[in-house]
Amino acid sequence: MSDxxxxxxxxxxxxxxxxxxxxxxxxLARDYVDTFLExxxxxxxxxxxxxxxxxDDTALRLGAMIKRMKDHDATLESFxxxxxxxxxxxxxxxxxxxxxxxDKLARRxxxxxxxxxxxxxxxxxxxxNWQAQKRAAEIARLNEERREAERLAAAEQxxxxxxxEEAQEAERALARARSEASKAQRAAExxxxxxxxxxxxxxxxxxxxQAEEARLATLVxxxxxxxxxxxxxxxxxxxxxxxxxxLIDRSLINMNTLAPYFTDNEIEKALRGWxxxxxxxxxxxxxxxxxxxxxxxx
Numbered sequence: 001m002s003d004x005x006x007x008x009x010x011x012x013x014x015x016x017x018x019x020x021x022x023x024x025x026x027x028l029a030r031d032y033v034d035t036f037l038e039x040x041x042x043x044x045x046x047x048x049x050x051x052x053x054x055x056d057d058t059a060l061r062l063g064a065m066i067k068r069m070k071d072h073d074a075t076l077e078s079f080x081x082x083x084x085x086x087x088x089x090x091x092x093x094x095x096x097x098x099x100x101x102x103d104k105l106a107r108r109x110x111x112x113x114x115x116x117x118x119x120x121x122x123x124x125x126x127x128x129n130w131q132a133q134k135r136a137a138e139i140a141r142l143n144e145e146r147r148e149a150e151r152l153a154a155a156e157q158x159x160x161x162x163x164x165e166e167a168q169e170a171e172r173a174l175a176r177a178r179s180e181a182s183k184a185q186r187a188a189e190x191x192x193x194x195x196x197x198x199x200x201x202x203x204x205x206x207x208x209x210q211a212e213e214a215r216l217a218t219l220v221x222x223x224x225x226x227x228x229x230x231x232x233x234x235x236x237x238x239x240x241x242x243x244x245x246x247l248i249d250r251s252l253i254n255m256n257t258l259a260p261y262f263t264d265n266e267i268e269k270a271l272r273g274w275x276x277x278x279x280x281x282x283x284x285x286x287x288x289x290x291x292x293x294x295x296x297x298x
Contacts, residue, residue: 042072271287
């Protein structure tokens, strides 16, 4: 047996390896143990502070506590940024490397019109154009069949009306001749009139059925019209209905209609922008706008 092994690094990547995120967390806990203990110490000390401020001295004690905690918070943030920077740059490098390759193939966000289309988008657009032509031609053919069936049905209806009129005339003639014709003749003429009327009715019904079949044919699903499957590689080309909404002219958009679909956070963000643009001096129903005092500890 050969002692040579061929290893696929992509297939074994991560196999039987510790969680890298947990390894980083464990390393940080060791390296910054004193810093993290200081966070707990400050929290314990803050928990012992007076719950009610009744003098400037007490307020200053709390202010001093806040200042120490802010300094510690700034230290933690500086350590966080320093520790994350290599990972951030590495992650950005990974993203950029693979995103560049993926962008060559297709837009990663389908609705992002600011991104140049990839080859998948370009080729799919060509298929879409062909399917649109195929769809239009098939619908035109079906509509022509429907119109022809409707024309034939109308012609049959006209013929039916004519036959019915002839049958009615025959009945009237029969009535006029009753006094002169024999009973057998009257029966024969009545039977012939009934036969013609029944035949005309049957032909009219058949024409209506053909018209309805042609109408139903025009209701065939769009996916059925354009569906094509390759016998060589199994590729299936079809279509599906997809809703879309694209902003063309913001000035024409009815904001009142869209209002129910904004979240409170989105509305409040817009409200803050509007209030700032107006110097926080203009009121708006449903909102509270103005200035308020906020404590600052330095």
